[in-house]
Amino acid sequence: MTVSAQQATPVTTLRIATRQSALALWQAEHVKARLEALYPDLTVELVKMVSRGDVLLDSPLAKIGGKGLFVKELEHALLEGRADIAVHSMKDVPMHFPEGLGLPVICEREDPRDAFVSNTYGSLDDLPHGAIVGTSSLRRQCQILARRPDLTINFLRGNVNTRLAKLDAGEYDAIILAAAGLIRLEFRDRIRHFLDTEVSLPAGGQGAVGIECRMADQAIIDLIKPLHHDETATCVLAERAMNRTLNGGCQVPIASFATLDGDTLHLRGLVGQPDASEILRTEQTVPASECEKAGIDAAEHLLAQGAGEILAALPHSVAANADTPDQQ
Numbered sequence: 001m002t003v004s005a006q007q008a009t010p011v012t013t014l015r016i017a018t019r020q021s022a023l024a025l026w027q028a029e030h031v032k033a034r035l036e037a038l039y040p041d042l043t044v045e046l047v048k049m050v051s052r053g054d055v056l057l058d059s060p061l062a063k064i065g066g067k068g069l070f071v072k073e074l075e076h077a078l079l080e081g082r083a084d085i086a087v088h089s090m091k092d093v094p095m096h097f098p099e100g101l102g103l104p105v106i107c108e109r110e111d112p113r114d115a116f117v118s119n120t121y122g123s124l125d126d127l128p129h130g131a132i133v134g135t136s137s138l139r140r141q142c143q144i145l146a147r148r149p150d151l152t153i154n155f156l157r158g159n160v161n162t163r164l165a166k167l168d169a170g171e172y173d174a175i176i177l178a179a180a181g182l183i184r185l186e187f188r189d190r191i192r193h194f195l196d197t198e199v200s201l202p203a204g205g206q207g208a209v210g211i212e213c214r215m216a217d218q219a220i221i222d223l224i225k226p227l228h229h230d231e232t233a234t235c236v237l238a239e240r241a242m243n244r245t246l247n248g249g250c251q252v253p254i255a256s257f258a259t260l261d262g263d264t265l266h267l268r269g270l271v272g273q274p275d276a277s278e279i280l281r282t283e284q285t286v287p288a289s290e291c292e293k294a295g296i297d298a299a300e301h302l303l304a305q306g307a308g309e310i311l312a313a314l315p316h317s318v319a320a321n322a323d324t325p326d327q328q
């Protein structure tokens with residue numbers, strides 16, 4: 001279909017490609033509801049897909065494919081015309097898009113912080129000496145050990161519901177999850193404490209949802225554009241520019257988090273050893289219009305301190321797997 005033909009044809013039905021995890025479905029339903037509220041005559045359908053990452057969830061192979069495994073299937077559906085948009089957690093979106101696809105919309109961010117969840121203890125600082133904390137994010141592990149070197153970090157995988165079930169089964173004294181996922185799935189009451197960003201700097205894009213589509217589909221882009229949130233997008237672009245400059249899929253253990261104060265953007269970045277033996281930090285303050293430059297400068301400052309050596313020393317399977325994409 002040519003661009004002019006699409007502009008002449010109003011969109012009557014929109015298909016959203018989505019994974020079938022509870023969080024992915026919530027995000028797709030949320031976008032569907034917002035679009036239906038904006039356009040009462042529009043029919044929005046969910047195209048539910050099983051991503052390779054979901055199939056391989058319990059296999060070590062899932063580690064090798066990293067983030068890409070969870071979005072590739074959805075991107076195929078877009079490229080083959082089986083769906084019109086795909087809704088993603090920005091944290092899990094790879095740095096580069098296949099030819100013809102792009103991500104023109106980033107929605108308003110939910111709480112970006114990490115959350116402390118426990119059935120016994122009120123916060124990280126309340127945990128007794130040697131307590132067991134569940135997470136498989138090296139970013140979280142590194143920052144938790146920096147604050148509490150006595151804790152034992154144990155591997156914890158699966159989606160949000162699985163993780164809570166493992167906590168409830170008594171396998172851990174506490175677990176750390178993104179607040180956003182818990183809030184969206186109505187588990188806010190399980191959060192005992194929000195980790196201050198000074199204690200646990202979030203992953204780039206955490207808490208934000210983005211919409212990917214075919215960039216030639218101007219009518220679709222126009223349709224979804226009202227869901228774009230400029231302030232969130234400015235912050236997420238800075239965070240992603242830092243991660244991209246630190247080199248592609250290798251994002252572990254990397255944190256990047258930007259905030260806006262009027263027209264001033266403040267970006268903080270971190271690269272650390274998983275055991276917290278070394279933690280590099282950077283802070284950049286720039287006009288909001290230079291958000292990408294802030295990300296590049298942050299990455300270069302981290303690289304100048306030795307971030308490249310830390311990241312290169314990580315085993316490949318770990319380095320390729322970012323902030324534990326299976327958690328969705």
Ligand SMILES: NCc1[nH]cc(CCC(=O)O)c1CC(=O)O
Pocket residue numbers: 023089090091092176177178179180181205206207208209323324325326327328
């Ligand atoms: N890495 C997995 C992932 N991707 C997005 C979220 C939910 C929060 C968000 O939207 O960033 C999670 C779960 C988690 O980190 O606990």
